[in-house]
Amino acid sequence: MAAQPDERGSQTNEISERNQKQAQAIAEQFVEFYYRSFDQKAWDELGAYYQLGSWYTWQGDAVENTKESPTAILDKLKTLPFEKITHALVSNPTEDWRDAIRAQPVANSGAIAVAVMGRFSVDQEGNQLPFTQTFLLMPIPQGGYYIQSDFFRIMLV
Amino acid sequence: MPVTTATRRHQGNRGGIAKRTRDMRTDRDGDMLMGTAPRGRPQAARGGRGALQPTRPPPAPGMSDSRRGGHNSSFKKEQLLSALRQGSIRAGGTERNGPAQSGNIKITGWTKSEAYASSDGGLGALISWLERRVNISIKKRNAPRKTAPPRTFKLAPNKYHVEGDALIISAMGSDVGDLLHLNNFEFSGVKIKVEEIPKESEQDSSAGNQTRQMLKDFLHRRYDPSAKLLNLSAIGQDQEILNTGMFATASTQSKFIPALMKVCDGIFKSAEEKKDTVQSITLANNALDSLVAVKEVAPTFPDLLNLDLSNNQFPSLDSLSGWKTKFKHLDQLIVSGNPLEQNNADYAADLAGWFPTLRVLNGIQIRTEEQIAKKQKAIIPIFGANFKDISGIGESFIKTFFPAFDSDRNGLVRHCYDPQSTFSLAVNPGAPRDPAQQGFKQLQTWDRYIKQSRNLKKITHLNPRMNRLLTGSDDITKFWQSLPLTRHPNLESETEKWLIECQSVPSIPDPSGNSPQGVDGLIITVHGEYEELDGPAGQARIKRSFDRSFILGPGGLNGIRVVSDMLTVRSYGGCAAFTPTDTNTGTNQPVTETTMEAPQQALPTLTNEQTQMLTELARQTGMNIQYSKECLEQSQWNFQAALETFAAVQPNLGPEAFAQ
Numbered sequence: 089m090a091a092q093p094d095e096r097g098s099q100t101n102e103i104s105e106r107n108q109k110q111a112q113a114i115a116e117q118f119v120e121f122y123y124r125s126f127d128q129k130a131w132d133e134l135g136a137y138y139q140l141g142s143w144y145t146w147q148g149d150a151v152e153n154t155k156e157s158p159t160a161i162l163d164k165l166k167t168l169p170f171e172k173i174t175h176a177l178v179s180n181p182t183e184d185w186r187d188a189i190r191a192q193p194v195a196n197s198g199a200i201a202v203a204v205m206g207r208f209s210v211d212q213e214g215n216q217l218p219f220t221q222t223f224l225l226m227p228i229p230q231g232g233y234y235i236q237s238d239f240f241r242i243m244l245v
Numbered sequence: 246m247p248v249t250t251a252t253r254r255h256q257g258n259r260g261g262i263a264k265r266t267r268d269m270r271t272d273r274d275g276d277m278l279m280g281t282a283p284r285g286r287p288q289a290a291r292g293g294r295g296a297l298q299p300t301r302p303p304p305a306p307g308m309s310d311s312r313r314g315g316h317n318s319s320f321k322k323e324q325l326l327s328a329l330r331q332g333s334i335r336a337g338g339t340e341r342n343g344p345a346q347s348g349n350i351k352i353t354g355w356t357k358s359e360a361y362a363s364s365d366g367g368l369g370a371l372i373s374w375l376e377r378r379v380n381i382s383i384k385k386r387n388a389p390r391k392t393a394p395p396r397t398f399k400l401a402p403n404k405y406h407v408e409g410d411a412l413i414i415s416a417m418g419s420d421v422g423d424l425l426h427l428n429n430f431e432f433s434g435v436k437i438k439v440e441e442i443p444k445e446s447e448q449d450s451s452a453g454n455q456t457r458q459m460l461k462d463f464l465h466r467r468y469d470p471s472a473k474l475l476n477l478s479a480i481g482q483d484q485e486i487l488n489t490g491m492f493a494t495a496s497t498q499s500k501f502i503p504a505l506m507k508v509c510d511g512i513f514k515s516a517e518e519k520k521d522t523v524q525s526i527t528l529a530n531n532a533l534d535s536l537v538a539v540k541e542v543a544p545t546f547p548d549l550l551n552l553d554l555s556n557n558q559f560p561s562l563d564s565l566s567g568w569k570t571k572f573k574h575l576d577q578l579i580v581s582g583n584p585l586e587q588n589n590a591d592y593a594a595d596l597a598g599w600f601p602t603l604r605v606l607n608g609i610q611i612r613t614e615e616q617i618a619k620k621q622k623a624i625i626p627i628f629g630a631n632f633k634d635i636s637g638i639g640e641s642f643i644k645t646f647f648p649a650f651d652s653d654r655n656g657l658v659r660h661c662y663d664p665q666s667t668f669s670l671a672v673n674p675g676a677p678r679d680p681a682q683q684g685f686k687q688l689q690t691w692d693r694y695i696k697q698s699r700n701l702k703k704i705t706h707l708n709p710r711m712n713r714l715l716t717g718s719d720d721i722t723k724f725w726q727s728l729p730l731t732r733h734p735n736l737e738s739e740t741e742k743w744l745i746e747c748q749s750v751p752s753i754p755d756p757s758g759n760s761p762q763g764v765d766g767l768i769i770t771v772h773g774e775y776e777e778l779d780g781p782a783g784q785a786r787i788k789r790s791f792d793r794s795f796i797l798g799p800g801g802l803n804g805i806r807v808v809s810d811m812l813t814v815r816s817y818g819g820c821a822a823f824t825p826t827d828t829n830t831g832t833n834q835p836v837t838e839t840t841m842e843a844p845q846q847a848l849p850t851l852t853n854e855q856t857q858m859l860t861e862l863a864r865q866t867g868m869n870i871q872y873s874k875e876c877l878e879q880s881q882w883n884f885q886a887a888l889e890t891f892a893a894v895q896p897n898l899g900p901e902a903f904a905q
Contacts, residue, residue, distance in 0.1 A: 152314070
């Protein structure tokens with residue numbers, strides 16, 4: 089009786105550990121792509137990562153790709169109020185930048201929740217603002233992921 | 246009552262943000278904005294039309310002298326003048342005795358060589374021959390030291406060009422001598438001539454200096470120290486300029502402003518000095534139809550406050566777009582008397598957008614200083630929370646979760662987590678703190694978390710780090726017991742301390758197995774704060790800020806389970822980042838009222854029986870939840886009586902009573 093839950097537990101942990109490793113690797117790859125594209129204003133490349141029903145929430149301003157406006161998020165990205173933006177992934181300067189990215193598998197759905205901490209600056213403003221961004225990445229049947237949810241918030245003004 | 250989101254928008258207290266806005270301006274713009282009246286907008290302060298007067302004629306010749314000697318000449322003016330008199334103007338790197346001597350070398354004679362017959366006129370052969378010869382010289386010089394040559398001489402394509410039958414090379418340091426040494430050397434059958442082109446200052450102390458002197462004189466005449474105005478209007482009608490012939494051709498006209506700006510750059514020792522001396526520039530009456538000839542003004546005077554472009558030929562806004570977002574502090578702009586007024590109906594709105602600090606356009610105030618201050622703040626606007634709930638599930642979850650996390654973590658795990666649930670904690674000690682919080686400047690220590698945190702340097706190898714991700718209710722229970730006791734702010738009375746957003750997500754695994762492709766769930770992100778308590782007695786030790794995101798699906802004892810829970814704890818950062826900016830001045834359209842509707846908010850306060858009644862009445866009558874609830878309340882929650890009430894009032898009900 090007592091042994092059973094333990095056994096099940098360690099099995100679960102093994103699976104979750106493997107899932108976790110994969111999720112972290114995918115998240116790091118994704119986040120690097122995301123901010124690089126963002127800083128280059130490669131909106132079309134970014135926009136392709138959002139599907140119908142995806143949400144993009146920037147500072148509480150939320151847009152959804154709907155049947156009526158399938159490129160709502162792309163349009164939103166293109167009209168964000170800055171000419172230039174630069175992201176830097178920093179949680180703690182003494183630590184590895186990857187630690188600013190945390191990935192967590194969403195049970196066994198294949199989805200990955202990603203939490204990012206970093207700093208960004210816009211236009212000529214010299215001061216960097218800290219931000220958090222939360223992504224929910226959903227698997228695509230033919231391989232790869234799309235962004236289901238994307239919440240961007242400044243941590244401190 | 247609503248969880249957090251809708252009410253926060255209506256709270257009247259903007260004290261924090263207003264105060265901060267002022268701080269922000271000081272930080273970003275320093276004294277420029279703070280000291281506007283005395284320094285920044287001299288004419289406007291006197292109630293005049295502004296420093297820029299579109300119809301102002303250029304100063305008459307001779308007037309400049311009286312001004313120069315005038316008793317009201319300012320300190321800056323004297324500085325400017327003395328700089329001009331002493332000729333301490335650096336007009337573009339032609340000094341002879343710089344640290345790295347450079348020289349322009351002219352090579353002729355090679356066009357008579359046999360190599361000239363080749364397709365590139367022998368240029369390629371000549372370049373490689375020169376490189377080889379110079380490298381031999383370099384090698385020879387190093388031979389006694391028996392070391393490898395320190396470098397290889399190579400002629401980059403931007404270092405030479407051909408003018409007629411001469412090859413002109415710009416060289417540095419010893420290369421100049423090495424190249425000159427090749428004079429009368431034989432290249433491809435002919436002797437070539439290598440000579441140095443004399444420096445401008447040596448070669449022509451008349452022409453170059455004359456031009457500079459002319460520009461300096463022009464600046465003398467055109468600078469008005471009392472208005473801190475540089476008057477560059479109607480340059481083509483300036484008699485002295487006309488006499489020099491500098492405005493004789495389009496080509497020399499186009500070089501006038503760049504040359505003038507170079508002279509300006511040489512005068513001022515710092516950007517600060519430039520900013521203080523020239524606050525206004527007028528380019529009026531110059532027949533400009535593009536920025537090509539004058540574009541240098543922007544990089545030379547980036548802090549300009551007032552700019553007059555009136556009475557030119559700018560055909561459209563596009564012709565000015567090169568200055569879009571330049572002049573970060575522009576206060577007044579005049580574009581009247583240009584065809585663009587007719588050709589771009591919305592030019593005023595567009596220009597207001599280009600220059601976020603612009604206050605007065607064509608003499609008409611378009612923004613107040615207060616609006617500008619807010620606008621600068623609102624470059625990154627903050628909107629209220631966007632809470633898109635499903636049937637109040639997210640709201641009731643949050644309302645249950647945080648009080649229970651403070652008081653009964655074991656019970657919370659038992660109810661809401663299952664063997665597949667995941668939880669992780671990260672500590673972010675690097676996150677900045679709220680500078681306004683005097684009371685919490687104490688050292689933030691993390692020992693109570695750090696052994697659990699995933700982002701910890703000490704935990705470098707994968708395994709321990711992975712173990713910080715906890716899977717299943719048993720491990721999560723154990724872990725939560727090791728964390729400090731907490732007290733989160735009240736979700737209803739301290740809404741300003743929370744920022745909670747919610748959206749539905751598809752394809753969350755269904756533990757019942759009824760929907761193999763998954764069911765709809767919710768993702769909830771929470772930003773907030775809590776106090777760490779010393780013990781159950783409840784003495785607050787320290788405040789922390791946190792970010793937490795949940796993914797919820799069906800399951801658990803109460804019908805909702807936490808599929809994933811990610812917590813980040815960081816130094817206390819206050820809640821100003823969640824306080825919506827005044828959306829009237831935001832650069833974006835504000836999000837409409839949150840979609841968390843009143844009836845859904847009302848639901849959790851009802852008993853199960855009442856909720857059922859409400860749902861049923863809404864279904865049978867088609868009324869929306871709010872009207873159904875009012876109807877039931879009027880009927881003392883007697884379902885039959887409510888149906889009768891509905892039948893009685895139905896003819897008087899407007900469309901607002903019914904579900905959309």
